[in-house]
Amino acid sequence: MDAADVALRNATYRHFVELGRAPTADEMAAALGRPAEDVEAGWRRLHDAHALVLAPDAAEILMANPFAARPTPFRVEAAGRSWYGNCAWDAFGVGAALHADCTVDTTCPDCGEAVRVSVRDGRPDRDDLVFHVLVPAARWWADIGYT
Amino acid sequence: MLLFRSEEHVERWLAGRTAGATISVGTLCDLAQAWWGDRLDPDWQPHTRDQNQAILDRLGLTGEFWTLP
Numbered sequence: 001m002d003a004a005d006v007a008l009r010n011a012t013y014r015h016f017v018e019l020g021r022a023p024t025a026d027e028m029a030a031a032l033g034r035p036a037e038d039v040e041a042g043w044r045r046l047h048d049a050h051a052l053v054l055a056p057d058a059a060e061i062l063m064a065n066p067f068a069a070r071p072t073p074f075r076v077e078a079a080g081r082s083w084y085g086n087c088a089w090d091a092f093g094v095g096a097a098l099h100a101d102c103t104v105d106t107t108c109p110d111c112g113e114a115v116r117v118s119v120r121d122g123r124p125d126r127d128d129l130v131f132h133v134l135v136p137a138a139r140w141w142a143d144i145g146y147t
Numbered sequence: 148m149l150l151f152r153s154e155e156h157v158e159r160w161l162a163g164r165t166a167g168a169t170i171s172v173g174t175l176c177d178l179a180q181a182w183w184g185d186r187l188d189p190d191w192q193p194h195t196r197d198q199n200q201a202i203l204d205r206l207g208l209t210g211e212f213w214t215l216p
Contacts, residue, residue: 001193010191017187051193066183087148092175093183109149110156117150117172122180129172132157133148136167137203138216 001049008032008042009051013064017098020081022061022069050141066093078102088131095119150175168212177206 001009011032015023025043029036040059047054053063061069068074068084074091076083079100085091088106095102103118118125135142150172151157157169170178181202185191196215203213 006192010189013187013191014189049193066179066186088150089148089175089179089182091150092179093186096180096183097186099184099187104150106150108152108156110151110160113152115150115152119176122176124172124176127171127173128153130151130154130157130169131148131172131175132151132160132167132169133212134164134167136212137214141216 001046001051005042005045005049005051008039009046012043012046012052012061016061016064016067020083022064022067025059066090066097073106075105076102077105089133092119096122168208170208174206174208178202178208181206 008028012023012028015028015031019027023031025036025039028034028039032039043052043054043059043061046052052061052065054060055062063069063086066085066089068086068090070084072084072086074085074088076085076091076094078095079098083094085094085104088104091104091106092102095104101118101120103116105114105116107113108115115129117129149160151160154169157166182199200215203209203215
């Protein structure tokens with residue numbers, strides 16, 4: 001990841017937060033004064049470096065971790081907006097990245113009951129919940145969608 | 148990477164599959180803060196593998212399961 005790609009990544013994240021959704025390649029191209037093809041090529045390199053995740057066969061952002069570009073079962077209220085995390089870890093990461101208190105809404109995968117937890121000043125408002133990671137760290141990126 | 152009501156719910160959901168790792172929601176908050184807290188910094192730079200491993204180590208997430216490639 002060279003300096004230009006890091007700058008593109010940082011600009012993409014900044015726009016994600018400003019828009020409250022993933023920017024398109026055309027939007028980033030307009031913002032940066034670069035051809036959309038350059039943005040798409042940079043995004044592909046960032047995808048290969050695990051700095052963001054693109055849709056298969058399309059220059060469309062699926063994940064700018066911890067943010068998800070599409071609705072997921074991990075909804076987050078933070079900084080006056082609704083967001084989605086890609087998983088429970090990412091959901092808590094949304095508040096961390098925004099440096100904001102947050103409320104995470106999901107469901108227990110076992111029983112389907114709604115689960116809500118709020119984080120204030122970095123601490124959860126309940127301690128009965130547990131987080132389970134099924135895939136060992138060595139294989140997290142083998143299939144990031146499954147992980 | 149899922150959130151469960153309790154360890155009993157994890158066990159039932161696994162239904163005999165090999166368990167991964169289970170941590171408290173408090174540790175998850177600490178992990179999220181350390182892992183994602185800098186993602187919107189204007190001068191963000193990629194974490195190295197060793198930086199990420201150090202985050203896991205500091206939180207006691209050690210052993211083969213938590214060893215990054």
